[in-house]
Amino acid sequence: MVTVPTACPFCSCGCGFYLLAREGQLVGVAPSETHPVSEGRLCARGWSAHEAALWGDRLRHPLLQRNGKQESVSWDEALDHVTARLKELMNAGKPVGVLGSSRATNEENYLAGRLARAGLQTNNVDFSYYPICRPLLEGIAEVCGKHAPSIRLHDIASSQVILLTEGNLAETHPRAASSVLKAVEKGAHLITVGYRKTQMARLASLHLQATPGNEGEVINGILAAVLDLGLQDRTSVPIGYDALRRDLETVNRTEEVRQAAEWIARAERAAFLIAPSCGQGDQSRKDAAAFAKLAAITGHLDKPGSGLLPLLARSNVRGACDMGVVPDRLPGYDPLDDARSRERVQDLWGKKLPPAPGLSAESLLQSVSGLIVVADDPPSVVPMGQRAMAAMERIEFLVVLDAFLTPTARIAHALLPIASLAETEGTVTNMEGRVQRLRVATNPPGEARTGWQVLAELCGRFTASYRSASDVLREIGQAAPGYAGVEQRLTEDGWGGALLKDFDRAKLVVQPTRTTGLAALTSVERPYLLARDAAFDWGHDPLVSFSPTLRRDYQSERKLFPNGFVEIGKADADALKLSGGRQAKLTSVHGEAMVPVLVRTDLKPGLLVVPYTFRDRVSNVLGSNGVTAVKVERP
Amino acid sequence: MAFAIEKRAVTKWLEKLLEAGEVVAPVRTPCGDVLFSTVRSAEQVVWDFPNPLHPPKEFVLPQTDPIVKIRRNGQHHEVEAVHDGTRRFLFNARSCDARGIAFLTRMHEMEPADASYLRRSGNLTVINLACVTPCPLGFCICTDSGPFLSDSYDAQLTDLGKSYLVEVGSAKGEAAVAEAPSLFRKATEDEVSRRKNLEVAARNHFGEETCHFASAMRRISTGRVPDALWEKMGDWCLECGGCNLVCPTCYCFSVKDLDRDGTWIRCRLRDSCQYAAFTLEASGHNPRAQRKDRMKRRFFHKVSAQYYTRDGAVGCVGCGRCIKVCLGTTDMPAVVAAIRKGKWHE
Numbered sequence: 001m002v003t004v005p006t007a008c009p010f011c012s013c014g015c016g017f018y019l020l021a022r023e024g025q026l027v028g029v030a031p032s033e034t035h036p037v038s039e040g041r042l043c044a045r046g047w048s049a050h051e052a053a054l055w056g057d058r059l060r061h062p063l064l065q066r067n068g069k070q071e072s073v074s075w076d077e078a079l080d081h082v083t084a085r086l087k088e089l090m091n092a093g094k095p096v097g098v099l100g101s102s103r104a105t106n107e108e109n110y111l112a113g114r115l116a117r118a119g120l121q122t123n124n125v126d127f128s129y130y131p132i133c134r135p136l137l138e139g140i141a142e143v144c145g146k147h148a149p150s151i152r153l154h155d156i157a158s159s160q161v162i163l164l165t166e167g168n169l170a171e172t173h174p175r176a177a178s179s180v181l182k183a184v185e186k187g188a189h190l191i192t193v194g195y196r197k198t199q200m201a202r203l204a205s206l207h208l209q210a211t212p213g214n215e216g217e218v219i220n221g222i223l224a225a226v227l228d229l230g231l232q233d234r235t236s237v238p239i240g241y242d243a244l245r246r247d248l249e250t251v252n253r254t255e256e257v258r259q260a261a262e263w264i265a266r267a268e269r270a271a272f273l274i275a276p277s278c279g280q281g282d283q284s285r286k287d288a289a290a291f292a293k294l295a296a297i298t299g300h301l302d303k304p305g306s307g308l309l310p311l312l313a314r315s316n317v318r319g320a321c322d323m324g325v326v327p328d329r330l331p332g333y334d335p336l337d338d339a340r341s342r343e344r345v346q347d348l349w350g351k352k353l354p355p356a357p358g359l360s361a362e363s364l365l366q367s368v369s370g371l372i373v374v375a376d377d378p379p380s381v382v383p384m385g386q387r388a389m390a391a392m393e394r395i396e397f398l399v400v401l402d403a404f405l406t407p408t409a410r411i412a413h414a415l416l417p418i419a420s421l422a423e424t425e426g427t428v429t430n431m432e433g434r435v436q437r438l439r440v441a442t443n444p445p446g447e448a449r450t451g452w453q454v455l456a457e458l459c460g461r462f463t464a465s466y467r468s469a470s471d472v473l474r475e476i477g478q479a480a481p482g483y484a485g486v487e488q489r490l491t492e493d494g495w496g497g498a499l500l501k502d503f504d505r506a507k508l509v510v511q512p513t514r515t516t517g518l519a520a521l522t523s524v525e526r527p528y529l530l531a532r533d534a535a536f537d538w539g540h541d542p543l544v545s546f547s548p549t550l551r552r553d554y555q556s557e558r559k560l561f562p563n564g565f566v567e568i569g570k571a572d573a574d575a576l577k578l579s580g581g582r583q584a585k586l587t588s589v590h591g592e593a594m595v596p597v598l599v600r601t602d603l604k605p606g607l608l609v610v611p612y613t614f615r616d617r618v619s620n621v622l623g624s625n626g627v628t629a630v631k632v633e634r635p
Numbered sequence: 636m637a638f639a640i641e642k643r644a645v646t647k648w649l650e651k652l653l654e655a656g657e658v659v660a661p662v663r664t665p666c667g668d669v670l671f672s673t674v675r676s677a678e679q680v681v682w683d684f685p686n687p688l689h690p691p692k693e694f695v696l697p698q699t700d701p702i703v704k705i706r707r708n709g710q711h712h713e714v715e716a717v718h719d720g721t722r723r724f725l726f727n728a729r730s731c732d733a734r735g736i737a738f739l740t741r742m743h744e745m746e747p748a749d750a751s752y753l754r755r756s757g758n759l760t761v762i763n764l765a766c767v768t769p770c771p772l773g774f775c776i777c778t779d780s781g782p783f784l785s786d787s788y789d790a791q792l793t794d795l796g797k798s799y800l801v802e803v804g805s806a807k808g809e810a811a812v813a814e815a816p817s818l819f820r821k822a823t824e825d826e827v828s829r830r831k832n833l834e835v836a837a838r839n840h841f842g843e844e845t846c847h848f849a850s851a852m853r854r855i856s857t858g859r860v861p862d863a864l865w866e867k868m869g870d871w872c873l874e875c876g877g878c879n880l881v882c883p884t885c886y887c888f889s890v891k892d893l894d895r896d897g898t899w900i901r902c903r904l905r906d907s908c909q910y911a912a913f914t915l916e917a918s919g920h921n922p923r924a925q926r927k928d929r930m931k932r933r934f935f936h937k938v939s940a941q942y943y944t945r946d947g948a949v950g951c952v953g954c955g956r957c958i959k960v961c962l963g964t965t966d967m968p969a970v971v972a973a974i975r976k977g978k979w980h981e
Contacts, residue, residue: 001672001673003670005664005665018668027699028697029698030670030688030693031688031689031881031960032688033688034666034668035666040688040960042877043875044874044875044876046875047875047876047880050698054893170873174873174875174962177873177962178873181871181873181962182964185980202870203871548904549906553912556919560919
C-alpha cells in the first residue's frame with residue numbers, strides 16, 4: 001500500500017491527508033495528526049476525497065469534434081489543431097479568452113493566465129467562481145489593501161469571540177465550523193449574522209437576523225455601537241472617526257447589536273468569518289468592507305490570534321486570485337493598472353500586456369469566439385447557469401482541459417484530458433494563505449497528461465516553455481512577489497506548506513463610505529423576498545457528483561424534486577395554505593415561475609430561499625439579481 | 636505458552652515474517668505521522684508510538700474492498716469472487732485494535748458468514764504490542780480491551796527492556812513464532828511476573844478519559860434518553876463520519892460497481908451511519924432523516940444491552956480515536972457521559 005500526503009481538493013480550508021493506493025489504484029484516505037490544518041480531523045468530503053478520481057467518468061484520450069462527434073486523436077494533432085484554430089480566430093480579429101479554475105492548481109492557473117495575456121494577447125481571463133466572491137474580496141481589499149491579515153483555522157478554536165456572517169458554515173467549511181464548535185465549547189461568544197437559523201446560529205450566544213443580501217446593515221450597527229461606546233482601538237488604525245460616526249448616524253443600534261459590539265471590542269482574540277452573500281455586487285462589496293472595518297477599528301487585524309477569513313468555497317480560490325486569472329488583476333493579485341506590477345510581469349514574460357481590463361466570466365462566455373476552459377464546468381458555478389450553457393454552445397471554438405466528463409467537456413470542440421488532483425503535482429493555496437503541495441498518488445488514466453504539462457505545451461506554441469512543475473512555481477515566485485521563495489520553502493518544510501506573509505498591517509485604510517442601506521425591495525403588491533442561497537453547489541461539482549458516497553444526498557434531492565423547489569417558512573406556508581411539495585406561483589418585476597415549495601422551520605416570515613442548485617428554475621423571477629421582491633400565490 | 640525474544644533478534648524474526656508474507660506495521664511517514672502500512676524492511680517498523688489514528692482494520696475491511704468481478708459473456712454473466720489470500724502479519728498493533736479485529740471477526744462469522752472478510756482475517760496473524768504506557772486519550776480499561784490482553788491476539792509482545800515476552804494465543808501465533816524458532820526461548824518465571832507487574836502498573840496510569848458504559852447502557856436500553864438530549868447533541872456533530880470510519884468495531888458499508896474496461900468490480904465501500912443518505916431508501920423516504928435519529932442509532936448499536944447480549948461486548952474498544960477525529964464534540968466518552976447524566980454541555 002502506498003500512502004501519499006496531499007491537500008484536500010474540496011473547500012478552501014486546505015486540510016491535509018494521505019491518499020492510499022494499492023496496485024496503482026486509489027483505495028482510500030487516512031487522516032494526518034501532524035497536519036497543521038486538519039490535525040487528524042476530516043469532513044465527510046475529505047474522507048471520500050479519493051472517490052471521484054477512482055469512480056468518475058474520466059477522460060482518457062484527446063478528442064476533437066468532427067462531423068458532430070468527438071473523435072480520438074493524438075496529442076500532437078490535438079494541440080496543433082487548438083493552436084491553429086485560436087490563431088485563426090485572433091487573426092480574424094475575433095475575441096478569445098481563457099477561464100482558469102478554483103479547482104485547478106496554482107501552476108495550471110498561472111500558465112492559463114500567461115497563455116491568455118502573453119500568448120493570446122487578451123485580458124479576457126477569469127475563473128467562474130470569481131464573480132461570486134469578487135465583491136467580498138474587493139470589500140476586504142478596500143480596507144486591507146489586498147488580502148486580510150488572516151487568522152489560522154487552528155487559532156479560531158481559542159477565540160473569545162467569533163463573528164460569523166454565513167451561508168451555512170457547518171456544510172460549506174466543516175473544518176472551520178469545527179474550530180468554532182471547540183471555541184464555543186470553551187465558552188467563546190459566537191455571534192452569527194444571517195437570515196437563516198442554521199446549526200451554527202442555534203449554538204450562537206447571539207443570532208442577529210439579517211435580510212438576505214443586506215447583512216451589512218447589522219455589521220454597520222455593530223460598527224456604530226463600537227463608536228458609541230468609545231471602544232475603538234485608537235492605536236491601530238488612523239482614521240477619521242468623526243466622518244465615520246457621521247456616516248453611521250442613521251444606522252439602527254439594537255440592544256443585541258450593542259452587546260455584540262462590547263464582546264468584540266473587549267475580546268483579546270476574535271475571529272471574523274465572512275461568506276459571500278447573495279446580494280448585488282456593489283452592496284456586497286460595501287458589506288464586506290464594513291465587516292473588515294469592524295475588525296480593523298476594534299484592533300483585531302493587529303492582534304496575534306485574531307484575524308479575518310473570507311469563507312471561499314472551493315479549494316484554490318485564493319490561489320487562482322493570486323495567480324491573476326481575473327480580468328483586472330495580475331499575478332500577485334495586483335491591479336492591472338498598477339504601473340510597477342505591469343512592468344514586473346511584462347519584463348518577466350517579455351511581452352507587452354494589453355492595457356484594458358478583460359471581460360468577467362459571465363460576459364466572457366457571452367461574447368468570445370474562442371475559449372479555453374481549464375478544469376471547470378462554468379454553468380454549474382456561475383449564478384445564471386442555463387444562460388451560461390446556452391452561450392457556451394454558441395462559442396465557435398471551445399477547448400476544455402479536464403479530468404472529468406462534465407457537461408462543459410461534452411460540448412467541447414477540443415477536449416484535452418488532464419490528471420485529477422490525485423495524479424498531478426503542483427500547489428494550491430488555502431484561504432489562510434497556506435501554499436501546499438499536491439503529490440502524485442497514481443498515474444492518470446489512458447493518455448491523460450498533467451494539466452501544467454498541457455498548458456505549458458500550449459504556452460510553448462504561443463510564448464514560453466517549461467520543463468517541470470517546479471519550474472512553473474519558481475516563475476510564479478517572480479511574477480507574484482508573495483510567492484517568492486515558496487518553491488524552496490515547500491521543499492524544506494514538507495507537510496503543512498508555506499504560509500504566505502500577511503499583508504502589512506500598517507497599511508490598513510478605513511474610509512467612511514455611505515451606508516446606503518438596501519432600499520426596501522418589498523411592496524404591498526410583492527410582499528415577499530426571494531433570495532438565491534449563496535452556498536456553493538457541490539452537487540454539480542465532479543468531485544462530488546462522481547463520488548458514490550458524496551453524491552447520494554444531492555442525487556436524491558434532484559430525484560425527489562426534478563423541478564426544483566423554493567424553501568418557505570412554516571408561518572408563511574400556513575398562511576398561504578401551501579403544504580410541502582405543492583406548486584407556488586412566484587411573480588416579480590422580471591417575470592413569473594411555478595415551483596414546488598419545501599416548508600422549513602428555520603426561515604423567518606416574508607422570505608423564500610432557492611437553493612443554488614435550483615436557481616435556474618426561478619431565473620425568470622430573479623432576473624440577474626440574488627434577491628428580489630415577489631408575490632407568492634397558491635395557484 | 637510464553638516465549639521470550641531478545642530485542643536484537645527481533646529484526647531477524649521480522650525478516651523471516653517478510654519472507655513468509657506481507658508485514659503490516661506502524662511506520663513513520665516523512666510528515667511525522669505514524670500509519671499502519673505494509674513494510675519492506677524490519678527497520679521501518681516503529682516501536683515507540685502512540686496508536687495511529689488510522690486503524691489497522693484497513694487490512695481486514697479496506698475502505699474500498701473488491702468483492703466480486705462480473706463479466707458479460709454473450710447472453711450470460713460470469714461472476715468470480717475476488718480472493719485476497721495474502722498471508723499477512725499485523726505487527727505491533729495495539730491491544731485495543733487486536734480486540735477490535737476479534738470483534739469484527741465475530742460479527743462476520745455470524746450467519747450468513749462473510750467469506751470475503753473471513754478469507755482476509757483467516758490469513759491475518761495479529762501480533763500486538765501490549766501497552767506498558769496507556770495512551771493519553773485511551774480508555775480501553777473501561778471496555779476490557781487493554782492495556783494488556785488475555786485473548787483476542789495471535790501473539791502478544793511485552794517490552795521487558797532487553798527482551799520481549801511473547802505470549803502465543805493461537806495456532807497462527809505459534810506458526811509466526813515457528814517461522815524463526817531458534818530466535819525464541821521459553822520465558823523465565825521472572826519474565827512472566829515482570830509482565831504481570833507491568834500490567835498492574837499500566838492499569839494505574841490511565842489518563843482522564845473514562846467511559847462508564849454500565850449506567851449509560853441501562854438508560855439507552857430502556858429508552859430513557861430524552862429526545863431533546865439527542866437533538867441537543869445533534870447540533871454538536873458535523874456529520875463527518877470520522878467516528879465510524881476510524882472505529883475499530885464499525886463495519887457499515889455500501890456497495891458500488893466499478894467499471895474497469897467492461898468488467899464490473901463490485902466493491903464494498905466503508906460507510907457511515909451518521910451520513911444522512913446512508914439509510915435513504917429508493918422511494919426517497921429516510922427512516923433516520925434527522926441527525927438526532929442517526930446519533931441515537933449509533934449509540935444504541937454501540938452501547939445498548941440488546942447489542943451487548945448479541946456481541947458479547949460493547950461496540951467500543953476504548954482506543955480514543957473518535958475523540959481525536961471528531962470534527963464536533965460528540966465522541967464516545969462525551970456522549971456516554973451525557974447519556975449517563977441526562978445533560979449535555981451544562
